[in-house]
Amino acid sequence: MNLHRAVQKLKERGLKLTPQRLEILKIVMEAGRPLTAREVMEAARATHPHISVDTVYRNLTVLTQCGLLNQVNLQNRESARFEYQGEDGHHHHFVCLECGKSFCVEWCPTATMHAVPAQDPGFRVLAHAFEVYGYCSRCQPSD
Known part of the structure; x- marks a missing residue:
């Protein structure tokens, strides 16, 4: 799934496409590996310097609930990570x-x-x- 189709999925669910939500989605899509919320926040601050950890968590939760992201809890990792679902779903x-x-x-x-x-x-x-x-x-x- 490309960014355009991911955005369409958000719109179909009636979700607002805020600049922060779009940036968080892009960061996780382009990462190529599972990211922690802190890693997402640090990357997002390059374009949104005042983005809060609450905003990042809230958007990661919304993107996970609508099926665009997957929360991964790998052994030996201190916190949950998030990754893009892709075409296969899992x-x-x-x-x-x-x-x-x-x-x-x-x-x-x-x-x-x-x-x-x-x-x-x-x-x-x-x-x-x-x-x-x-x-x-x-x-x-x-x-």
Whole structure:
């Protein structure tokens, strides 16, 4: 999804397109990795020097609720991060236990499994998360 289509999605939901909201969306879309709210705020201050942390959090929440962003809570990270959803709607991560760097998993392990527990056939799945932990090539421990 490009910026134009993301803006259309906001308009379809009746959400205002404030300069701050547009800037926050652009920052996360262009980052190529999950960002903390603080990282988003620091980047946004380049064009909106007085943007508050409350404004950033409020906009990240709105953009997440309308499906443009995904909140990611990676292990060994002190705070939630936000990433752009893209065309697929979701994806998963490889996470380095040493440096914390994350890489996107290009497939979804739940795509081929029956995602309803046998104990409760009426269970309705709304979302899922999948992370693979290990060491990136730079952080491999020496044996």
